[in-house]
Structures are given as structure tokens and as C-alpha cells.
Amino acid sequence: MTIYFYKVEEPYGCFSNFSPHPIQIDGWCWQTVEHYYQAHKFVGTTDEALIRTIKNVSTPMEAALLGRDRTRNHRPDWEQVKQQIMWRGVLTKFLTHPDIQQILLNTGEDVIVEDSPTDYYWGCGEDQTGENHLGKMLMNVRQHIRQHLAQANCKLVDR
Structure with missing residues (x-):
């Protein structure tokens, strides 16, 4: 079976980066993964002040719009690091x-697809x-968590 997701509702x-699930990384609390991801486009740039702005906007859509602003300076290594940041x-x-x-x-072994009609990189496109x-990343996270849980269970059994 294939699981398609896109809109939070x-x-x-909950698989969407817009879902209201805060994360804390490096001492910073981010309202959503989208806030975190979009802000990191500006690390080390002349537009680095946007990081705090994006962190504090009310919605993930506002964060996305700020992060996608082509008039701003994205970090030069963005294409090389964006998957690591998303992960x-x-x-x-x-x-x-x-x-x-x-x-x-x-979700077992089901294929997971972001059913975005506009995103051909992170999603499947129209x-x-x-x-x-x-x-694909969600399926890898699923596998990573399974392995982590299996290792934790082995440690409990070994005691």
C-alpha cells in the first residue's frame, strides 16, 4: 500500500513539516520542522537576521514564504546540506x-509519499x-527508529 500525505488536517x-509538533535542536525551540528548515537557509549569510524572524513567525506557511524569498541570500552550500538539515x-x-x-x-513497510502538487523535489508533484x-526520508526515519528500539530492547534483555 502507498500512504499519501500533504495537508496537516x-x-x-502529522508527516507534514507544517504539523504543529515543536522540536528543540541546539538549544533552540522551533514551532515546526518547516520553521527549522527554512531558517537554516540563511546560516552564515548577510541575511542571517532572518533566522530569528522565521523562528518567531506564527505559522509554518509564513516561515516557508520567508525561506523561499529569492531576493534573499541563501547559504552557498544549501544544495549540499539541505537533506542533512531536513533529516x-x-x-x-x-x-x-x-x-x-x-x-x-x-505504517509497516508501506511506501510514504508527500502528495505535493507543486514540489517535485520533496514531494511527488502534480x-x-x-x-x-x-x-523517502520518512521511511528512513521509520527504519532508524525501529533499529534504535530494537537495540534498546536488546540492552534490556541482556541485563
């Missing part, structure tokens, strides 16, 4: 919130030909 909406945010989200971690684990990197 729809089934599996850290998504993994932290699912390790922090046991309720949605269980939803992710309950015609389903996109790269679906967010869906």
Missing part, C-alpha cells in the same frame, strides 16, 4: 513526539513524477 498530516528536523520530530512516532511505525525525498 488530512490523514497522516535532523524530521528525525527529532519523531523522536520527540511518541504519538506520531507510533503512527509512523504503524503528475507523480517527483523525487519524493520527504517520503
